[in-house]
Amino acid sequence: MRFLPFAIALALTACATVEPPPPPAAPQHGDAQYQPTVGQSGKDVVWVPTSDAMAESMLRMADVKPTDLVFDLGAGDGKIAIAAAKKFGANAVGIEYNKEMADLAARNVVRAGVGDKVRIIHGDIFIEDFSNATVLTMYLLPHLNLKLRPTILKMRPGTRVVTNSFNMGDWEPDAFIGTTYPSGFYYVVPADAAGKWNVSGIDGATSATLNLVQRYQRVGGTLTIDGKEQIILGPTLTGDRLKFSFLDPKGQSRAAEVTVKGNSFAGKVMENSPLYDIAGTRN
Structure with missing residues (x-):
């Protein structure tokens, strides 16, 4: 019988007994009080969080400044409204229909230390007034974008609008974020010049x-x-x-x-x- 040197045998035994690492845990989007799940149903939509990179790209595309008032329609956990305040110095308002999600967003605002600049409204984007916004952000389905479009086109000329993933129908964007999904679409509300x-x-x-x-x-x-x-x-x-x-x-x-x-x-x-x-x- 052939014997392996002790060190080699010990190494082979150790390799044979090592277990693979466990799979990474699913990302957590909430807190101890509420944990939303990706794809959960909401009013007319399912919830899919905007990535940090896309949120920042949307706000940069709109050239958000401290003088702006940003409204995020369908605010979810408050990410975009918080980023508008924390990274760009703007005042921001998030409108969210789901009460638990709106409460989560409000807690996130406090945790982020921007409670003096961000307000979360538990409400319906088709009822709440956002006419004084200088910037609108939204991550809604195409038919909801089209439903909102007449209201948006009546807003103050120069209002900047950025949509995540879905456009505004035959209203052509002024600029794009990216070329593959998820992408973004940038619009400036035009004056009536006809x-x-x-x-x-x-x-x-x-x-x-x-x-x-x-x-x-x-x-x-x-x-x-x-x-x-x-x-x-x-x-x-x-x-x-x-x-x-x-x-x-x-x-x-x-x-x-x-x-x-x-x-x-x-x-x-x-x-x-x-x-x-x-x-x-x-x-």
Whole structure:
């Protein structure tokens, strides 16, 4: 019989008796009072937590600042509202329908030390008022995004909206977060700029009329100066800021940058720097 050296035999025995490590425990999303589970049913949705990385990406995409008021629709455990306050210095409000989840979020706010900046509302996002938000974040199903869309489009122009994973239908995003699931979609609520505008102030013009058509933030149209109609070039509408280029009565290319407020606008005609003021009123 062949005998193995003692050290080798001991090593082989040790290897034979070592058990594999236990599988990692499922991640815990709650506290001692309440433990939500991924996929649990809620009102019209199931709960799936937003990752820390996505939450931060959404807030960065919206360029959140301390002057902002962020509303998170369907706040869950409060992660996004807390991050808005803790990492970006903003005030934030989370609206959550599930009472136990809302209570958990409120406790998380206290644990995070941002109770002076974050409020959690136990309520329905289709009933609660979030019209004073400067930033909206949401992780809802497509049909809920579409149901909210008319309300969002009536909000103050320039309000920034970021959705996790699902878009807003045929309202095209202004920007994207990532290219694979889960991804994010960024929108800026546009002003209502459509219609016929009487324009004053164009250098050398006796009369000018701007006719605009609009679909969400996409705009186009014509500018008629002293009876001569031209198509405006490069029109963009970002919130209440409208920009377009045109030829003035001398045939010079000019760029207009105006701010739309209700049935009026005011701004500048530019050529590298401001040249003169223009204004408009809607018929």
